[in-house]
Amino acid sequence: MTHDIAIIGGGIIGLCLARDLAREGQDVVLIDSGHHAGTTVNAGSLHVQMQSRFLRMYPELVPNLEASLPLYPAAVRSWQALATDLGAEFELRRSGGLMVCETPEHYEFLARKCTRERELGLDVEMLDRAALRRIAPYLGEAVHGAEFCADEGKLNPLLANEALRRDLHARAVPHHANTRVTRIEPQPDAMLLHCAGGEVVRAGRAVLASGAGTAGLAASLGLHVPVVAEPLHMNITEAAAPLILHLVQHAERMITLKQLAAGQVVIGGGWPARFSGAQDFPTVEPASLIGNLSLAQHIVPPIGDLRLLRSWAGVNTTADGQCILGPLPGEPRVHVAVPGDAGYTLGPLVAAMAAALLLGRDPGFDVARFTAARFSPAATG
Ligand SMILES: Cc1cc2nc3c(=O)[nH]c(=O)nc-3n(C[C@H](O)[C@H](O)[C@H](O)COP(=O)(O)OP(=O)(O)OC[C@H]3O[C@@H](n4cnc5c(N)ncnc54)[C@H](O)[C@@H]3O)c2cc1C
Structure with a gap:
């Protein structure tokens, strides 16, 4: 079978994105290697203000950090909306x-x-x-x-992640756990995702919501996404x-x-x-x-x-202090969805922006500076 969209990575971005797309009637499949993700270990701080230390250490990144700043208060509101929407209590407090x-x-x-x-x-x-x-x-x-x-605060990420997983289960979104995608092969009619165990998943489009694994997956398509x-x-x-x-x-x-x-x-x-x-x-x-x-x-x-x-x-x-969002240059059927700094805070908001881009809708923020094309300026998307 060929899914509409395969999401590689079941962290906070992949979980929220799968939910957003399933709610829009898309046939999505979520694939995760279950390998040391940020989301499964993170601290649940909701960050908004810029890190003073980073401004001193990396002055060259200040324009990027400032450009991303409006995302953060909006992201806290997205978390509040998500808690209400899921009817879940995950100890979200906007306590400052x-x-x-x-x-x-x-x-x-x-x-x-x-x-x-x-x-x-x-x-x-x-x-x-x-x-x-x-x-x-x-x-x-x-x-x-x-x-x-x-606007800053906190939540309990163990409870939040579990509430999202329950929701995806209730929506019958297929979730391939402990499954590592080793390479992506574009075919005229589908993307083939080759997995470590020999399984091949077919999808019309794919999303790299794979955190630090994104660089390797993009490289399998000959493209450069320098996440570390x-x-x-x-x-x-x-x-x-x-x-x-x-x-x-x-x-x-x-x-x-x-x-x-x-x-x-x-x-x-x-x-x-x-x-x-x-x-x-x-x-x-x-x-x-x-x-x-x-x-x-x-x-x-x-x-x-x-x-x-x-x-x-x-x-x-x-990466460079900013999200990486939207189609890969030269392979528009593969999108990237990697949040910027404090990526758990940004999770639900950035996933919603990624979903909007996949559905051809307005993501609500200017995403021009967030494209993966910034890492390969000579490429066309
Ligand atoms: C210790 C720690 C504490 C943190 N605390 C906070 C905090 O308090 N507040 C905050 O805002 N942020 C925090 N962060 C950052 C935040 O957790 C991450 O930015 C965020 O969770 C990233 O989400 P993600 O979905 O993009 O990636 P991840 O959570 O990293 O998920 C990516 C997923 O992709 C999967 N994957 C990768 N490659 C492949 C592949 N080839 N095939 C299949 N699956 C693959 C991985 O298994 C993983 O599950 C923290 C990070 C760490 C490490």
């Missing part, structure tokens, strides 16, 4: 986010970022030490001030009484933390993991475990009283 700093110099940098983000339409404000103490008394003495973003796999570390503590209301990040150091409804504190922020073994399994680095927890305790001292429950590693996907 604090990007904290420890020095007057970094406060000044944050204040300039805040001014720029307000110009670009974000609901952000600066909080000095006294104002911060009033709304976040759990922060340590080292914290000098923060930028507050009202980034193994990252996460920690979660035992449950504690309600303490941390906000999503907390650091302006200059690698830390993101928040408390789940059940009381555990989820701590991440980009500490590195490493690949090991023949299957490149993302593996925890002891130095990241210690560094991440030490910093968490420095910012929120009561965390020091909690036991570590679990650590894990997973694979994030990075």
